[in-house]
Amino acid sequence: MCDTCGCSITPANAHLVKAHGKLEHTSEGRASIEVLAGLLHENDHQAGHNREHFERHGVLALNLMSSPGSGKTALLEATIKAIGDELKIAVVEGDLETENDAERIRALGVPAVQITTGQACHLDAHMVHDALHNLDLDDIDILFIENVGNLVCPASFDLGHHINVTLLSVTEGDDKPAKYPVMFRAADLMLLTKSDLLDVLDDFDTAKAERHLRELANPAGVMTLSARRPESLETWFDWLRKVVAARRSGEEMNPRVQPDGAVLHIPG
Template sequence: MCDTCGCNVTSGNAHLVTNDGKYTRTEDGKSAITVLKNLLSENDHVAAHNREHFDRHGALAINLMSSPGSGKTALLEATIEALKNEFSIAVIEGDLETENDAERIRNKGVPAIQITTGNACHLDAHMVHDALHKLDSSKIDILFIENVGNLVCPASFDLGQHRNITLLSVTEGDDKPAKYPVMFRAADLMLLTKSDLLAVLDDFDPAKAEHALRHLASEAPVIELSARKGLGLAQWFEWLRSEIKAQRERVANNETIRPNIQPEGVELHQADSHHHHHDHSHS
């Protein structure tokens, strides 16, 4: 398991591996691998339950992923401001600590449930399931799940969402899709945020960022926008409207859709965390 950040065992699934939990005891010599596989299997089971819940109520669930500070909450604020009279919106916020982002969303007049993950660098399906008990899903058209700011693990855990959106701020560098392929391969849409800063940045080329995405064999659309300045938001809103329409059609036909989950992200993060832990122990 990941000893450094504890990302595989979360507050949502800890009951499965502690005390007399379902996976407390495993085969000798295979405990870490077995527990990880069991936790992912349990997560997928709960995620499927969450997705059935969304579909039953006709809600579209969208998972927002990015590094910290890329503008996820600012995007949600602008989206709520523009669409709250057109659609019923709710938000689940994931952060290591604080209710700051949830408070920002509530100030826009929509329900927001804050999940504080402690040491876990991503949300999981158990956490989302618990949060759903605090929302009236029958009154939701779009549920945005703002995942913890992290460019690896969030792509590897199915939450029950229908779509994944990865945000890339122009302040981060146009090579991020190449450096973090797991995250960007999982994206159904890539948003290049803070695009108003392109005028003063000479080291970010949107074309290079999109080329890096295409190099991953991804056909996800790319939208440049600035939540603060309102640039590109119309295209983003149209994408949302088309997705809501598609979700309603799926529900009418008793169909669903599962996003592109990247399970190898857990293994990559586990290896990376152990590498850093090893380096630290010899410093």
């Protein structure tokens, strides 16, 4: 669990950091809840600064979120191969350890910055800000931020990006939007990935997955695709072209960051 965002605080142990709790104060004497609130406030401030950077340079920033192994990097590889000559792409990769994903992206001739978070289970705005120092924003149309694989915490942190894209692979089960509502309420677009496996998986219902999303009162678009089947990706590519054009025209874009997710990090 994360050592910095407070996600290790659960309903069962929250009493420890509240008033009169055993861990009410940090070792430095500060109120624990105030520390957590301050971290989230500073994150939002930095996110606003990041977004100003992106908008000044005409960059569309997309935050890719999902569980581990849903196919985020494979989707990026397929996207780069198909439209990398049309749109200038860069990638920020987030993982606890290794540069494996960044190396896969660099092998395609695309700039990629790896953030290794250690024990942190999500990226934050400060990490992304540091990564931007290693990129030429004037030479980027789309910055993909591949967040740490996690269906909870990434939804609660604004990185300064414009749009949340949440992936759900057909191997995970069609009830994930119901089980992880904070993540899927944050989705501005939901991608049902690894659809080539639907031929052999008869227990994943794409209509049911979308219904669970709608039950969260989320009107986000839903696409079913597979990085292994290029013809299934055309709708995704068209969507990217459309949102890049909208960003260039000055359309304001802000992600669906979840305030109830922040509540999970700061006990009431």
